[in-house]
Amino acid sequence: MLLIAATVAADTVLTLLHAPAALLLGPLVMAIGFGVAGATLRPPGPLRLTSSTLIGCLVATALGPALGPDLLGHLPTFLLIAVSTLAMSLGLGWLLARLGWFEGATAVWGLSPGGAASMIALAQEMGADARTVALMQYFRVLLVAAAAIGLAHVAAPGMHAGPGKAWLGPVHLSGLAATALLGLVGAGLSRVLKFPAGIFLIPGLSxxxxxxxxxxxxxxxxxxxxxxxxxxxxxxxxxxxxxxxxHSARALPRIIASTLILIALCGLSGLVIGLTCGVDPLTGYLSTSPGGVDSILIIAASTPVDLPFILSAQVVRVILVLIAGPWAAGQVARWTQAKEEP
Incomplete structure (x- = not known):
């Protein structure tokens, strides 16, 4: 109840201040405070599942009217974004491991732009420091979202902070039924296909x-x-x-620095994408952001950007990471460990 009350207060203040993505930023900041203070509560699985499907449906309502066949012409660009993001993440992880910033292959797994839970589990199997990998993964998601919110505030100061409608405005039963159907299909297919990101990507795209x-x-x-x-x-x-x-207090400055370097590299990539594809810099940055797809889509849906371009780029990246990410990270991690052996 305290977390809910604090979140409502933070959302209200940030919305009045016209902060970008206020409805994500408020609960994020409050939860960090509660987590660091020792709170052990966690959102239950069914609630996280329902929230992910709702975000997918929100993406669908924002994306549907703007969807067009011209996006297929950008497919090579989306593939380039996906490959370059994965390569920069793994390359930076290997370099930092070689420089001695982190032990073993910890940096490789910590900077891999896949699902945090899967990367932590794989890192543990490979003998890396799972706690440090976890902190690197969570800081990556947090700092990527923070950087996107900050850039959105600079690039689009007039953006709206949330859904942008009356809280209890009129809705149609047919619309709610369609949302429920999309959510059920997305949750079911993501489980059958073992595609975690499909929980919000399948409802969003379909x-x-x-x-x-x-x-x-x-x-x-x-x-x-x-x-x-x-x-x-x-x-x-x-x-x-x-x-x-x-556990990772001594490595915390290096964790933050490595994450900021990765964000900067992807930001430069986004700038190049923006110049070559004729999209605004914020669209280019959000399309190359390394992870935290759900938070990136929330920010993109509340900013004046090219949402179809961002969503398409992120979908291609997620698919590539799911297909090749664990194998590629494992290969780089083994290479790193082999180089360290006397």
Missing amino acids: GAVLMRLGWLHPEVPPILGAMAYAVVGWTIGLSFTPATLA
């Missing part, structure tokens, strides 16, 4: 296509959207525990 065809019109009441944003923020923020921070 819902957008169905909206474009006029076959489906999902609706997400703003109050539900705000709740979904809160759960995402809590999930990230509560990951910062005293035990994890204490």
Whole structure:
């Protein structure tokens, strides 16, 4: 109850200040405070699942009207973004391990732009420092979101902070039914296909296509959207525990520095993408952001950017990371360990 009350207060203040992505930033900041203070609560699995599907439906409602066939012409660019992001992450991890910033292959797994949980599990199997990898993964998600919010504030100061409608505005039962259907299909297919990111990507993509065809019109009441944003923020923020921070306290400056270097490299890549593809710099940056897809999509959906371009780039990156990421990170990690052996 204290976390909910603190989140509502933070959301209200940030919304009044017209802060970008206020409905994500508020719960994220409050949850970090609670996590560092020793709170052991975590959003339950069903609540995280429901929130992810709602975010997918929100993406669908924002993407559907703007969806067009011209995105296929950018497919080589999206592949280049995905490959370059993965290569920069693994290359930087290998370099930092060789420079002695981290022991063994910890840096490789910590900077890999895949799902945090899967990267931590694989790192543990490979004998890396799982706690440091966890902190690097969570800091990557946190700092990527913070950098995106900050850049959005500079690049689009007039953006709206949230869903942008009356909290309890009129909704149609058919729209709610369409949202529920998309959510159930997304959750079911993501489980069957063992595709965790599909929980929000499948409803987002399929819902957008169905909206474009006029076959489906999902609706997400703003109050539900705000709740979904809160759960995402809590999930990230509560990951910062005293035990994890204490274990990696001495390495914390290097963890933050390595994450900022990765963000800077991807930012430069985004600038090049923006210049070559004719999109604004914020769109270029959000399309190359290394991870935290759900938070990136929340920020993109509340900013005046090219959402179809960003979503397409992030989808291609997620697919590539899921297919080749664990294998590539494992190969680089083994190479790193082999180089360290006398």
